[in-house]
Amino acid sequence: MTHIVVDPVTRIEGHLRIEAEVDGGQVREAWSSSTMFRGIEIILKGRDPRDAWAFTQRICGVCTTVHAIASIRAVENAIGAQPPPNARLLRNLIIGAQCVHDHVIHFYHLHALDWVDIVSALSADPAKTASLAQSISDWPLSSRAYFTEVRDRLKGFVATGRLGPFANAYWGHPAYRLPPEANLMAVGHYLQALDFQRQFIRLHAVLGGKNPHLQSFLVGGMATPVDPDSQNSINAGTLAELSKLVADARDFVARVYIPDLLAIASFYKDWASTGSGVGSYLAYGEYPEGDGAQPALFLPRGIIRQRDLSKVEPMNQEKISEYVKHSWYNYASGDDHGLHPFKGETVPNYIGPKPPYERLYLDRKYSWLKSPRYDGEPMEVGPLARMLVAYASGHPRVKPLVDKALATLGVGPQALFSTLGRMAARAIETQVVAEKMQDWVDEMGENMARRDYRICDNSKWEPSTWPAECWGAGFHEAPRGALGHWVHIKDGTIINYQCVVPSTWNAGPRDAAAKRGPYEQALIGTPVAKEDQPLEILRTVHSFDPCMACGVH
Amino acid sequence: MNDASARRLPESAPGRVYVWELPVRVTHWAIFLSVVVLCVTGTYIGRPFSAGGATTDRFVMGIMKVVHFYAAIVFDVALAARIGWMFFGNRYACWDQFIPLTRERWRGFVKTTKFYCFLRHSFPETIGLNPMLGLLFVGIFALELLMAATGFALYSVLAPIGSPMRVFRFLVPILGGLQDARWTHHVGMWLLITLVLAHIIAVVVISVAQRSDMIGSIFSGYKLIVDRQDGERDNG
């Protein structure tokens, strides 16, 4: 039994530490800890609820937008504000763009290097690479000349002797399995994806002024005016720009991301039976398709228990609670039971080792993450949860795409409950959302034609119009999964604010009943070829797309 | 000038005494007028109403700001002059009229306080400043300096290239940043208005109580001193 520590886990957002016990080439026990705390829930107390979105948005700059959305929904829910249709569409476009953008960056820039060996790409034959690329997609940047250029650029870089961010990594590790040509193709697409994300996210700047940390959210609506007859508003020209950006995204996803994913997956099929996790899935659902209190959702809400795709249970937010038995916090009433977020407390209580330290006290408290539970059970959230709930609900677009991917790889639905399943679900979701975005652009056009200028529920802007005391919950599907904010407002001021975040669900430590969190569970059984090179651990942990700034906040 | 007895009112002083010299009167009214203008324009700057019409024929905020800045020049010059005159003017203009430092002033202060607390019937006579009003004026001068300092800080970032006013940028961090300076400037206005109102009411009340033509004195410079045997009816 060897005890290994991976800290920092890199190519994620934030400060994640994995400790694991490895025996016989496999992880036998695992602990997930996040080692950074800011206390944003505490900082929010006593503030204007209309400002909360800007504060919570700073929980994360990677999934920027998501906490802003959850926050305005929570406050709107509390005070009874009803955003008009234009605001809903603007938000859907922003959320959709965030999803597509975040997933592409995750796949190419955060996860790919677990599967792609850059050094092996140096010895690839550009001609063969070109024919490989052409065989999986008709993407135009697949010529021999292009890949020659990429290879030479890479060589020039390596020849400086300064490998920068690629130094000291696991190149040559036995778990790398792609042929040099596939590696070179992936390196080319790593660079292209960098350009793609920069261009595509201009969509956020168009609708939100800037990215990261868009600045057009309002409690009750959006600050981006809509008026086809003004040059200072979203007008026909803007719609044309949005359509172009959306079309480019659809193209990149369909012709680069999806083919790459399938190509890489075909070399790593054993990862379809590794990294399964807790097996229960929670999705709040996303993309309201209408207005009012309970609008229809494009991606459905629900719960799947113990890998049973035959039924989707309805979600009841009252069953959500957070535990701090193994987290560096104290509850006033003791740490043995959970608290619903309306009653939630954030009172830090660090009792771990004094830095610098070698080991955490794993039998006591060992993380800044809390342990959220649904009905007392750990839940996995994220693209896989969303796609499974949609698949099991018979979603007209998700179902055929999932079936097609399974068929292409020659695996059954059980393969979805895995490290590879998470990657595939993420890619499929990206495609579904990228396709859907054009509908929202079109709907904006229809609203505009009716001269519907409304962007915000101004009747609820002034705190004097709010109830003296009110409570609200806001739900959102962030790229990494189900996100909820709960707010308690009194006399126009925030009394309590609690965020239960996707990465809290997934990366949280054990609960009071010693049940492992999803990361911890998924790591059990992960192969480890070299104990001093944690490549396989990274693969499974990265498949969740960790974000610790989010998870702890 | 520091001779305490010199300041005591002669037993049977005849009517008129020259108290407020010209520079005191001029700066007093210059400050008053500029403060009125600064309050009006400042209130608009902090809480404007929207003007209609085309941009080309409207310049409401622009004008308010320009007027504010010219009034600020008058205000700052007058304030500086008045403060300077504390060291050159007559005994009634002197800085020590404001802060009760000498035993004499302090005794006067106690007497006035007693009068205001209904512990004494007659108004203790002073030729220059009533010692308690003197304290009010300390507050007023302090707020005026605060307005000047915060105003300079705010202006320092608007001043044209090459303007010496830019040196006042050093005030910005001291005041906690521009937004805090703005808040302090705005709140300072209300505190100043409060003290000035108190001052005006006090002056009117004393004028009536004392029948000394105190109000007229700040126009003419002369006070009418009536014999009242200061201290005789001190029942406190």
Next chain:
Amino acid sequence: MTEQGWLERELKAHGVSRREFVKFCATMAAILALPQTVAENLAEAIEKADKPTLIWLEFQDCAGNTESFLRASRPTVAEIILEKVSLDYHETVMAAAGHQAEAALSKTVKDYAGKYIAMVEGSIPTGADGAYCTIGGKSALQIAREVCGAAAATVAVGTCAAFGGIPAARPNPTGAVAVGDAVPGIKNLINLSACPANAENITALLVYYLTMKQWPPLDQYRRPLFAYGKLIHDNCERRAYFDAGQYVEAWGDEAHRHGRCLYKLGCKGPVTFQNCPVIQWNQGTNWPIGCGHPCLGCAEPNFWDRMTPFYRHLEGVPGFGLGSNVDRVGIGLAAGVAGAFAIHGVARVVSARRAARADGEKPEGESQ
């Protein structure tokens, strides 16, 4: 620095001969499985290499500045990383993890001591002995001291690193401080504030240094003048409406749809220094005011406390509640004090006269 200068000096200082060095290059080429042609040129290439070394540290951050950096367009982040600098450590993008990552960091700190540039994102907690932020078991403070202490320059990227930012907002639960306050006296500290810092300002700073071989002049908060030398308000496209007195009154009203000034909805452009209106964001696509939302003042120290509530021109009065308003409190105060003075004054005069009349004998002084 001349072509061969630094390497020759370094080799000599470490007692390494040129022959040994060429041999090292060959070994390295073999380790990296480089094709023969590359190996041949390696020694020469390393000699020529004069890329500045960058270390990017993340502490109490949200990675917003890292994401911003990824959006850089002139030059792009790929050009920067592959050609312009050697980004030896950056947790969000680097391939190595755990011990390998830490080893890469300490190697660079040792090999390039006094030469590398430290870029820091996020504030540094001083509470709980540093346990509010640790990496590899070390506290942020320990790492910052070590890395920034030996850097040629430290760039605090984003308002958290520059001024404490959101973690330091009231009540600052973790005792978060800015880099400059956590490690006082470090060399060439540059604050690139904003939440996040604009990608184009990050790259402009690097380009400034690469082309002019010096650091730019700074303002009183150690921010480069090229990006923070002017108020948002002074470059704002809506300024004409500010001066005219034409303001947005409600979200979506006609003035809003036609790009009038956002002053009355709490715009902090008049008190914020940054070049947003000039360079804009995301390759010049737009900026907050351009899309109809007021500036939050994100580049200024303590903006989370000083610029809030964001939608109000000024904060209320402490003790009078969040919704209080300086003008209403001011009018109340002035009216109250004036009333009190008036009532007191009248009462004083009346009672003095009554007392005088009661005293009887000597009414002359008091009444005539």
